[in-house]
Amino acid sequence: MTMQFNDETFRGDYTYRNSPEAIRRFPFPFDQDSYMYSVNIEQHPGGPQGSPFEHMFDVDEHYVAEMRDREITLAEDPLRCQSLPHMELAGWDLLELIMVSKARDYPDLFSLTRDGNDWHWVNKPMGIDKRFTFLDAATLPYGPMEYITRQTQGDFALLHERDGNLWMDAGMVTSQADWSLDFDVGMNFFEWHAPVPKARQMGVFDKALKFLLAVGQGQHYRRLNWTMTVNPRLDTSPENYHKWGPEKRTITPENVGHKQFLRVELQTFFRLPRSNALAFPIRCYLASLDDLVTQPKWGRRLHRVLRDIDPDLADYKGFAVNREVIVNYLSQYDDGEPTSPGIFPED
Amino acid sequence: MPNTVFSPSIESRPTYAGLAPRPGAPAIMVADEAGAAAVTHLATVDATAMAKAHVVLVGAPAETSDALAALSPAAVQTVPDLDTATPIVEQLLSQARMGTQLFLAGSEGLMGHISAIALASGMALEDIQMEHRGSIARRMQCVHCKGITDGVTTDPFTCSHCGLTLFVRDHFSRRLGAFQGVCVDAETPGDIPATEEIRP
Amino acid sequence: MTKLALKVAAVEQLTPLVKRFRFEDPTGAPLPVFSGGAHITVEMPNGDTIRRNSYSLISDPYDPSGYEIAVRREDTGRGGSSHMHSAVAEGDTITVSVPANLFQLDLRARKHVLIGGGIGITPFLSQLRQLDREQKPYELHYAARSRAEAAGIALLPEAAHIHVHISDEGNRMDLGAILDGQPLGTHVYTCGPEGLIAAVADQAARLGWPKSAVHSEAFTAPPPGAPFEVTIASSGQIVPVKADQSLLEALEAAGVEIDYSCRGGACGRCETAVTACDGQIEHNDHWLSADERAAQKKIMPCMSRFKGTRLELDL
Numbered sequence A: 001m002t003m004q005f006n007d008e009t010f011r012g013d014y015t016y017r018n019s020p021e022a023i024r025r026f027p028f029p030f031d032q033d034s035y036m037y038s039v040n041i042e043q044h045p046g047g048p049q050g051s052p053f054e055h056m057f058d059v060d061e062h063y064v065a066e067m068r069d070r071e072i073t074l075a076e077d078p079l080r081c082q083s084l085p086h087m088e089l090a091g092w093d094l095l096e097l098i099m100v101s102k103a104r105d106y107p108d109l110f111s112l113t114r115d116g117n118d119w120h121w122v123n124k125p126m127g128i129d130k131r132f133t134f135l136d137a138a139t140l141p142y143g144p145m146e147y148i149t150r151q152t153q154g155d156f157a158l159l160h161e162r163d164g165n166l167w168m169d170a171g172m173v174t175s176q177a178d179w180s181l182d183f184d185v186g187m188n189f190f191e192w193h194a195p196v197p198k199a200r201q202m203g204v205f206d207k208a209l210k211f212l213l214a215v216g217q218g219q220h221y222r223r224l225n226w227t228m229t230v231n232p233r234l235d236t237s238p239e240n241y242h243k244w245g246p247e248k249r250t251i252t253p254e255n256v257g258h259k260q261f262l263r264v265e266l267q268t269f270f271r272l273p274r275s276n277a278l279a280f281p282i283r284c285y286l287a288s289l290d291d292l293v294t295q296p297k298w299g300r301r302l303h304r305v306l307r308d309i310d311p312d313l314a315d316y317k318g319f320a321v322n323r324e325v326i327v328n329y330l331s332q333y334d335d336g337e338p339t340s341p342g343i344f345p346e347d
Numbered sequence B: 001m002p003n004t005v006f007s008p009s010i011e012s013r014p015t016y017a018g019l020a021p022r023p024g025a026p027a028i029m030v031a032d033e034a035g036a037a038a039v040t041h042l043a044t045v046d047a048t049a050m051a052k053a054h055v056v057l058v059g060a061p062a063e064t065s066d067a068l069a070a071l072s073p074a075a076v077q078t079v080p081d082l083d084t085a086t087p088i089v090e091q092l093l094s095q096a097r098m099g100t101q102l103f104l105a106g107s108e109g110l111m112g113h114i115s116a117i118a119l120a121s122g123m124a125l126e127d128i129q130m131e132h133r134g135s136i137a138r139r140m141q142c143v144h145c146k147g148i149t150d151g152v153t154t155d156p157f158t159c160s161h162c163g164l165t166l167f168v169r170d171h172f173s174r175r176l177g178a179f180q181g182v183c184v185d186a187e188t189p190g191d192i193p194a195t196e197e198i199r200p
Numbered sequence C: 001m002t003k004l005a006l007k008v009a010a011v012e013q014l015t016p017l018v019k020r021f022r023f024e025d026p027t028g029a030p031l032p033v034f035s036g037g038a039h040i041t042v043e044m045p046n047g048d049t050i051r052r053n054s055y056s057l058i059s060d061p062y063d064p065s066g067y068e069i070a071v072r073r074e075d076t077g078r079g080g081s082s083h084m085h086s087a088v089a090e091g092d093t094i095t096v097s098v099p100a101n102l103f104q105l106d107l108r109a110r111k112h113v114l115i116g117g118g119i120g121i122t123p124f125l126s127q128l129r130q131l132d133r134e135q136k137p138y139e140l141h142y143a144a145r146s147r148a149e150a151a152g153i154a155l156l157p158e159a160a161h162i163h164v165h166i167s168d169e170g171n172r173m174d175l176g177a178i179l180d181g182q183p184l185g186t187h188v189y190t191c192g193p194e195g196l197i198a199a200v201a202d203q204a205a206r207l208g209w210p211k212s213a214v215h216s217e218a219f220t221a222p223p224p225g226a227p228f229e230v231t232i233a234s235s236g237q238i239v240p241v242k243a244d245q246s247l248l249e250a251l252e253a254a255g256v257e258i259d260y261s262c263r264g265g266a267c268g269r270c271e272t273a274v275t276a277c278d279g280q281i282e283h284n285d286h287w288l289s290a291d292e293r294a295a296q297k298k299i300m301p302c303m304s305r306f307k308g309t310r311l312e313l314d315l
Helices: A020-024 A063-076 A085-105 A144-149 A204-213 A241-250 A296-308 A311-316 A320-331 B036-045 B062-069 B082-095 B108-120 C080-087 C118-134 C151-155 C175-179 C194-206 C247-253 C290-295
Strands: A081-083 A110-115 A118-123 A128-133 A155-162 A165-172 A221-230 A260-271 A278-288 B027-032 B053-058 B075-079 B101-106 B128-132 B138-142 B148-152 B165-173 B178-183 C003-013 C018-024 C039-046 C049-056 C067-072 C093-097 C111-117 C138-144 C162-166 C186-191 C214-217 C228-232 C238-241 C272-282 C305-313
Touching: A081 A085, A081 A144, A085 A110, A085 A144, A085 A155, A085 A165, A085 A278, A144 A155, A144 A165, A165 A204, A221 A241, A221 A320, A241 A320, A241 B178, A260 A320, A296 A320, A311 A320, B027 B036, B027 B082, B027 B108, B036 B062, B036 B101, B053 B062, B053 B082, B062 B075, B075 B082, B082 B108, B101 B108, B108 B128, B108 B138, B108 B178, B138 B165, B148 B178, C018 C080, C039 C067, C039 C080, C049 C067, C049 C080, C049 C118, C049 C247, C067 C080, C067 C118, C067 C151, C111 C118, C111 C175, C111 C194, C118 C138, C118 C151, C118 C186, C138 C151, C175 C194, C186 C194, C194 C214, C228 C247, C238 C247
Parallel strands: B027 B053, B027 B101, B053 B075, B101 B128, B138 B178, C111 C138, C111 C186, C138 C162, C186 C214, C228 C305
Antiparallel strands: A081 A165, A110 A118, A118 A128, A155 A165, A155 A278, A221 A260, A260 A278, B138 B148, B165 B178, C003 C018, C003 C093, C018 C067, C039 C049, C039 C093, C228 C238, C272 C305
């Protein structure tokens, strides 16, 4: 195996670290010096070699540790993975999409051999070698969606299309930005987005829904979303808010650089063939402020974005209480020079 | 006392349009004591409303059920609480045919709980008519322990299962038939805002 | 729109008016599988225009070895179906879109009732294979005027829950009897002539069915009509639309960039804003609301036409 996987934690002693290569390929979400909601959708995959946009499902140095963290979360709260009965077929579609993509994009890590519905899946990083019958759930230890998403970084929502809307009828959600799958499963697009401030009035969601409904087979898209998290914690769920909430108040000018993380979601959209459902993977990337300011362009830009952001958005994105400390810290890295367009580092 | 008017809120917060006549339709009606008045009103507006209606009265006194029986529904059953009503409603739904209407009247807890059962059994949302009457107490899910606390009238309130102090959100799950309660002092344990009565 | 260049593997005359076509990858590679009720758009080059018609897939949705469609020859149409009948032969290469679905099954349903009229049987052929695979209860009703015209008879399997109604034999479909008394959670799907779709919708409404349980797909090709012209707002270019050409086809022939998917007025993809309109838009789509039609601020170029002096499009 060419890729080295980190031995690290996302809770407790928080040993999560980004290598210099991981920092350089971090999906920095701001393409200009200010931020407001936008639909900002691009085709996926596609991007510079080595970037997280290169493959359908990015596998990086955090893979094995993230899957271990998911296992812990699921053991404590199995309701983080739910699938309403009509969504099993979409789960098989997703399993196929991920297995085929990973075996093609990372042949040294994964392999898939198919003879009709007799499938043989090998996941070397996780030490899995499994023969099963496609479309026969009895041949897997979990339902198809749970089986494959226990082996794939990122959260997953499977959206059922009906009545001109999308319904979140299945999902695997253990690294969410503060929303509860157990509560939101079964909701339509507008309902599960209801707590987001301002966006509905701006018509963003109407446009986004219209776009998503038109996504066809073979056309895949992505967008980036972001929030802020104290400590490199994947499980910032409302379920455990009373456990991780106090950590949000531990930010000081001395520790903000290594304790405050920018949390970026690489959201992708795929139309699934047999179920006609939409798969909505939400991949989480974490980088500390210290990581980010190693790239001068990002240091300057992040300072300007967070300094000028609408207070309601700062609140929704969960960093209003730490905003001043964050902005003061980042101001050291902003010399007022102009920044180049686009999200990638400058050199 | 008419259908309660609630303040405008977010998209996931249910609204209750009131019971409107569907002449001749087979119906399942579930109401509490306050909601019974909405059923009576429906019967005065539409003389055919009760002929094919199976009424389940939850926690209502004898005089209320007598008054509804006087409207000559196909059947009227009185049960002490929602837990007892659940299997009865499930059985009625399993035997129901397309075209059946569900009329719910009373508290948000009753409407949320029964409509969740109906949706799970394949009834369409547009076939569920609801009218809010009586207490504005809410049925709350604790997002932390998943326990349901019914009859919540204050914000914040104490989860009857795990004991955390929860604030009352307008975010509502039709699948659970409940609003979401989230720990109010998660970031600053012990720093709990003053308790207020919930307003419509 | 993702496209596939396929080989015509088989052509079979099912009835005097209906042919079945089978397309396969020329190298034998597997094709994308699909969901019951999906369609593909078939390209038919015709002089300076590429005509594109959408046809329901009738083959097994989980079988990647090929796609099958059934095409009824419409002699009064613009020539798409007659092109398929007269000009497409085994061994030809044909360009089709990947499958898309505007008529999917609601797999939550406790029971599915499928009602097809005439060539409208086609989307149900893939749906019933999917329902069988997923072991979902269903009944299918197929109505045709005469046995000779009924392509569906050759395409449908024999099964207790598949019912054929031939009106010439006095066996007309009784929608009331079909819909009355279905269990709660049933969904009904109709495909066929507008009259059949309206009759099912009326009957369902009379029986108190919720609209969300009533699905339909009117598979219509763009109607021909009088020639007209449109102006492209961004360039001032004037695009003539011929009698047997759709507005979308004319825009494509003129090199105007425009998105599309179903080409049947159902998906909304080609919706275009109207920046000036002196005349009457003939809305033939199923996408715009009655208010939107009346306002004449939007047009669906795949289906709709225009009568008047000036129509300017925001393109």
